[in-house]
Amino acid sequence: QFQMIRHEELECLESLGQGSFTRVFLGRKKGLRDGEGYVTNVLLKVLDSNHKNCWESFFEAASLMSQISHKHLIHVYGISVHQSNNIMVQEFVKFGALDLYLKRGHSVSVSWKLEVAKQLACALIFLEEKNIVHGNICAKNLLLAREGDQTSGNSPFIKLSDPGISLVMLGQDVLMDRIPWVAPEVLEDPEHLELDVDKWSFGTTLWEIFSGGKVPLQGLDLHQKLQFYKKGHWLPRPDWTELADLICQCMNYQPELRPSCRTIIRQLNGLITSDYEILHAAGTSLN
Numbered sequence: 001q002f003q004m005i006r007h008e009e010l011e012c013l014e015s016l017g018q019g020s021f022t023r024v025f026l027g028r029k030k031g032l033r034d035g036e037g038y039v040t041n042v043l044l045k046v047l048d049s050n051h052k053n054c055w056e057s058f059f060e061a062a063s064l065m066s067q068i069s070h071k072h073l074i075h076v077y078g079i080s081v082h083q084s085n086n087i088m089v090q091e092f093v094k095f096g097a098l099d100l101y102l103k104r105g106h107s108v109s110v111s112w113k114l115e116v117a118k119q120l121a122c123a124l125i126f127l128e129e130k131n132i133v134h135g136n137i138c139a140k141n142l143l144l145a146r147e148g149d150q151t152s153g154n155s156p157f158i159k160l161s162d163p164g165i166s167l168v169m170l171g172q173d174v175l176m177d178r179i180p181w182v183a184p185e186v187l188e189d190p191e192h193l194e195l196d197v198d199k200w201s202f203g204t205t206l207w208e209i210f211s212g213g214k215v216p217l218q219g220l221d222l223h224q225k226l227q228f229y230k231k232g233h234w235l236p237r238p239d240w241t242e243l244a245d246l247i248c249q250c251m252n253y254q255p256e257l258r259p260s261c262r263t264i265i266r267q268l269n270g271l272i273t274s275d276y277e278i279l280h281a282a283g284t285s286l287n
């Protein structure tokens with residue numbers, strides 16, 4: 001269910017960061033296309049050697065992404081197993097993770113943010129139609145393939161990364177650390193993941209996109225994060241009421257009350273046309 005890649009075809013370059021039980025590197029993949037040798041930039045996702053017991057889940061994520069293809073989902077070339085290394089080979093997305101991009105203080109417009117949100121919602125509709133739970137929707141897993149800019153006016157383009165090690169395999173501590181991205185019901189029963197868990201995370205990701213890459217609940221320890229859910233708290237509301245309402249609807253503690261993906265897209269389209277966009281745009285050009 002996925003391509004096996006020989007390690008001779010791969011070259012590992014600098015480290016780019018880490019995920020849950022994985023590290024990511026920039027790499028090169030050699031290949032042949034109609035007799036022509038060529039080299040592609042790739043992202044190498046390496047499973048930590050002390051989490052080898054997760055290799056099935058690691059490759060399950062690779063297999064999942066290999067079997068579905070959508071313009072807003074990351075392309076997985078395949079996997080490479082060599083000596084003690086389990087490596088997932090993914091397309092390299094030029095501008096990297098959205099959370100870091102926003103943290104770096106790129107000033108992006110409201111319509112830029114809404115476009116990114118809409119593209120993520122499209123990816124979720126696609127997964128929902130295939131009854132696939134992603135389980136790890138967050139700004140860190142949104143990769144920016146095209147910056148889009150104010151001058152040429154072309155819009156940004158994002159790709160949703162693979163879910164990584166399944167929530168089921170992660171310890172309770174890792175799950176708690178993923179508050180407020182992980183849906184509350186997952187902490188009760190990580191075995192039964194429903195599509196609704198992705199809607200909750202969509203709400204958190206929407207909050208990230210409109211909060212300039214701020215980390216929600218930063219500085220809270222695991223106990224305090226758990227209390228946040230126990231007390232049914234919500235994230236600080238953005239000052240745009242319609243947006244805040246959409247985030248709260250997605251982050252409904254009752255999974256069945258969260259909006260369908262289609263409703264989410266409709267509400268996002270409503271936000272795009274709402275007068276706030278004009279007012280806010282005026283605001284940004286004034287300050």
Ligand SMILES: Nc1cnc(-c2cc(N)nc3[nH]ccc23)cn1
Pocket residue numbers: 016017024043074090091092093094095096097143161
């Ligand atoms: N599938 C992926 C995933 N991450 C990247 C990436 C690109 C970049 N310029 N800086 C980075 N820093 C960390 C990750 C990353 C690329 N492709």
